[in-house]
Amino acid sequence: KQWYQRRVRGPKNGFPAPQGQYYCAVGTQNVFGRKVVEAHYRACMYAGIKIAGSNAEVMPSQWEYQVGPCEGIDMGDHLWVSRWILMRVAEEFGISVSLDPKPVPGEWNGAGCHTNISTLKMREEGGMEHIMAAIEKMSGKQREHIAEYDPNQGRDNSRRLTGRHETASIETFSHGVANRGASIRIPRQCAHDGKGYFEDRRPASNCDPYSVTSRIMKTICALD
Numbered sequence: 001k002q003w004y005q006r007r008v009r010g011p012k013n014g015f016p017a018p019q020g021q022y023y024c025a026v027g028t029q030n031v032f033g034r035k036v037v038e039a040h041y042r043a044c045m046y047a048g049i050k051i052a053g054s055n056a057e058v059m060p061s062q063w064e065y066q067v068g069p070c071e072g073i074d075m076g077d078h079l080w081v082s083r084w085i086l087m088r089v090a091e092e093f094g095i096s097v098s099l100d101p102k103p104v105p106g107e108w109n110g111a112g113c114h115t116n117i118s119t120l121k122m123r124e125e126g127g128m129e130h131i132m133a134a135i136e137k138m139s140g141k142q143r144e145h146i147a148e149y150d151p152n153q154g155r156d157n158s159r160r161l162t163g164r165h166e167t168a169s170i171e172t173f174s175h176g177v178a179n180r181g182a183s184i185r186i187p188r189q190c191a192h193d194g195k196g197y198f199e200d201r202r203p204a205s206n207c208d209p210y211s212v213t214s215r216i217m218k219t220i221c222a223l224d
Contacts, residue, residue, distance in 0.1 A: 016060045019108055023058045032061040033095065040082075040089045041065070049082045058109040058166075068116065072217075076210035079113075101150060101204035102159035110160030110167065111205035115212055117220070118197035127195030134220040135175050135184050135198065141219045142173045142183075148215040150204035157204045168201065 021030050037054050044051040044065075054065040067078050083099070090097045102110040121130045138145065150156035154170065161170035168174050168183040175184035175198075177191045183202055190196030203212045217223065 019058045019060075022056055022060045022062070024055050030060075031056050033063060036090055036093050036095055037063050037065070039092070040086050043085050043089055044082050047081065047085060049085070050078050051082060057111075059104065062103075062109070062111065069118075073210065073213055075213050076208075079209040099206040101156050101206060105159075107165075109165045112160070112167075112201060113203040113205050113207045113209070113212070115200045115203050115216070116197050117200060117216055119220075122197060123195055125195060128191070131186065131190070131196070131198050137219050137222065138184065138200070138216075139173045139175075145200075145202060145215055145219070146170060148211045149202050149207050151206060151208060156206060157202070160204060161202065170202075 025031050034056075041051060041054055050067055050070055052066045052068055054063060056062070057064050065082070067082055068075065070078055087097055099111070101112065117134070119130065119134075121127060122134070146154040146157065146161075158170050161167045163169035163181070166180040168181060172183075174182040175186065176182040177186045178188040179185055180201070183200070185199045185201055187196065187199065190198070200216065
């Protein structure tokens, strides 16, 4: 009964306002956990992790940090250790960390591990041709990629990849320029330059980075 009453009444300090005001925000009414994020950033730099940025995300107390650029399987090493450092730093603040791709059901964004992909040829003049060739190869391997993009063969991601909240449907493959609702997003600047990189937005926040890296390389390099 007590549990039910607490659930009906909601959190002690009230439910947060709908998402929209929290992304890359400032101010105590919008941002929660910045001290943890900044301590994690400093610890990663001290440890030699290739951390490259961080920002408050769409959902309150949701944060993103970027690791890279890394070459090949090094991506897994740096991301995996950065997660360990995050858990360890959060202990010092009495805070638990969730890597669940849909930590709060309903009208809230999920959490991904968006993966930027580039080869030397993609970064050279005329690189867009190679970017589009890689995307075309990935379009024929949707099921294989989804199976590798979370630790439960797509079951975790099925709660996140719904076609809503800045995601593509788990059932279909799509790509587009500056399209956050696509499976693959080509940054607008790369489209303008005709070279650069592309972003696979499907991997879940709790993915195994070694599996993701391996699957992408197998597809775009035609290794299977």
